[in-house]
Amino acid sequence: MVTDALLNNQNDEIKTQDNSGYPMQRFSVAPMLDWTDRHCRYFHRLLSDNALLYTEMVTTGAIIHGKGDFLTFNEEENPVALQLGGSNPVDLAHCAKLAQERGYDEINLNVGCPSDRVQNGRFGACLMGEADLVALCVSSMREVVDIPVTVKTRIGIDEQDSYQFLVDFIGTVNEKSGCDNFTVHARKAWLKGLSPKENREIPPLDYPRVYQLKRDFPNIIMAINGGIKTFDEMEEHLKHMDGVMVGREAYQNPYLMAEVDQRLFGSSKPIIKRREAAEAMFPYIERQLANGSKLGHITRHMLGLFQGIPGGRQWRRYISENAHKPGSGIEVVQRALEKISNDLDV
Structure with a gap:
């Protein structure tokens, strides 16, 4: 911390x-x-x-x-x-x-x-x-x-x-x-x-x-x-x-x-990748869902993560259309990530 x-x-x-x-x-x-x-x-x-x-x-x-x-x-x-x-x-x-x-x-x-x-x-x-x-x-x-x-x-x-x-x-x-x-x-x-x-x-x-x-x-x-x-x-x-x-x-x-x-701030640590940041949210999302939070209340803050990146609009659209559905879980974010090509180092 x-x-x-x-x-x-x-x-x-x-x-x-x-x-x-x-x-x-x-x-x-x-x-x-x-x-x-x-x-x-x-x-x-x-x-x-x-x-x-x-x-x-x-x-x-x-x-x-x-x-x-x-x-x-x-x-x-x-x-x-x-x-x-x-x-x-x-x-x-x-x-x-x-x-x-x-x-x-x-x-x-x-x-x-x-x-x-x-x-x-x-x-x-x-x-x-x-x-x-x-x-x-x-x-x-x-x-x-x-x-x-x-x-x-x-x-x-x-x-x-x-x-x-x-x-x-x-x-x-x-x-x-x-x-x-x-x-x-x-x-x-x-x-x-x-x-x-x-x-x-x-x-x-x-x-x-x-x-x-x-x-x-x-x-x-x-x-x-x-x-x-x-x-x-x-x-x-x-x-x-x-x-x-x-x-x-x-x-x-x-x-x-x-x-x-x-x-x-003069830090020399590596810059986190977009995909890494999305995946780093998975444990938090699962904990919050288990405590009664709604997926859409969390993922709405992540919609702009891939702004300007090929597949970014599909990422945003998929989460927006599915995160608020009853029973939606971490799989929504995982599937949204699939809209971003694995060939992209982002």
Whole structure:
């Protein structure tokens, strides 16, 4: 497990770096609702030892009052961060403490989601307008845990989108809570008039603004998020930032992650093949099926594994058409693999 190799900071208090001295956020996969569940994260961990993985956003209400166990994750996923949604400092502190006890490596406060449902709960991107409250929430969590408490935010909301507004927000949260670790989505959020999907696409990206933010706060660990798809882009961002967070591209084209350790963390281990990654999922799938999970809930995260490879569309189609059938099992994935020629070294 990667977690055992993580180094403590100079004060020996909070893990902030991997075993190469890089910040844990050097490469991370964004928290994505309905996507980055525990099955997805297990699959992604097979592709990269070093990537920091995030849960979907989980609300404090779900953890405290929900009927299910919203903190469940596989031990193999570490390093993994829990993203919390909420604005009640007491509830957030309670959930953060539970998460640390369960073995999470980081707690992240969502200050970036623009959906109406999130706004109605007074959390997500609307909190950018309440920097003092965000600081109180973060400080309340930091008082009860020893793991990093971080914030994921946008560069602005609605008409509050000046650079000075962003500087004031980061400065207030940092000064009043001690938070020194932010991930910044390089788009503003429109709280009214745009759907969450549109908020990921319509507001223009402003990478230079985030670079400037890092220059103005050199002592804060800062990762950049939004529209990042290639290693060339990641390496350019890393000239200015401490880390990059990749969202949809890592999910839709997961094999991108197979080179993360080598390209961004200096690893010399062999790059896993696509076929090897698929076969490495077999024991996990069988265990999960035996515990009552549905095949389709696991394999949906693997559909993009052979993107761009001859037979990749047939792989995707076969799983999509068969994984949700009653009684479907590991044989569906095995037969889907047969759509990829054994003559291909992939």
